[in-house]
Amino acid sequence: MAVPDDYDEVAETYAERLGDELAGKPLDRALLRAFAEQVAAGAPGVVVDVGCGPGHVTAFLAGCGLGVAGLDVSPRMVAVARRREPRLRFSVGSVLDVDAADASWAGAVAFYSLIHLDDTDMRRALAELCRLVRAGGLVLVAVHTEHLEHPGAAVTRVEDLWGHAVELDFRYIPAATLAATAEGAGFEVAAVLEREPHPAVEAPTRRAYVLLRRP
DSSP states (O other): OOHHHHHHHHHHHHHHHHTTGGGGOHHHHHHHHHHHHHHHTSOOOEEEEETOTTSHHHHHHHHTTOEEEEEESOHHHHHHHHHHOTTSEEEEOBTTBOOSOTTOEEEEEEESOSTTOOHHHHHHHHHHHHHHEEEEEEEEEEEEEEETTSTTOSEEEEEEETTEEEEEEEEOOOHHHHHHHHHHTTOEEEEEEEEOOOTTTSOSEEEEEEEEEOO
16 A cells, blocks of 8 residues: 555544644644744745644644645545644645745645655655745654664554554654755754653654754
């Protein structure tokens, strides 16, 4: 199965399980608010939630006062997002090839949505984001950096997700590697933050947040 098909398969369950996950993630909420404050200080423009899933991060950013839109490779996930957040705009598409003009976005977030990409596609995705975001615009990326129960593993293959048959590779991306790849794509690194998982709320993986600025 391909990634869009896998997320089509789990879309409804994903929304049930993770659609309210920000309620248990105070640091994520704080980082998203800080991101929104910086974007709002610039000229008006759309911020795109890349890999928006059921739209919970998109809705949070809208609640921070930003003009937002969601983008996801899974048609069913987009349908779920539209149902949950009917006042917001969601569309089907891939970060590897976005149908939008250069420098047409005020910013973007990619919360755990680049974690299925191999090294080549990660470079493509970050270059595409750099193309899309205007000068001075920000991109906030969140990734898993390490599985605490399988230290040293580069990839975890998941074939059963909440009772659904899938074939998803979850990749662990060190913060320094992500930052270097982003710089190679044309970004400046504005900030890097790493943290441990929230007990009883998240999978046992370390996470990193990298804030990028297009020069």
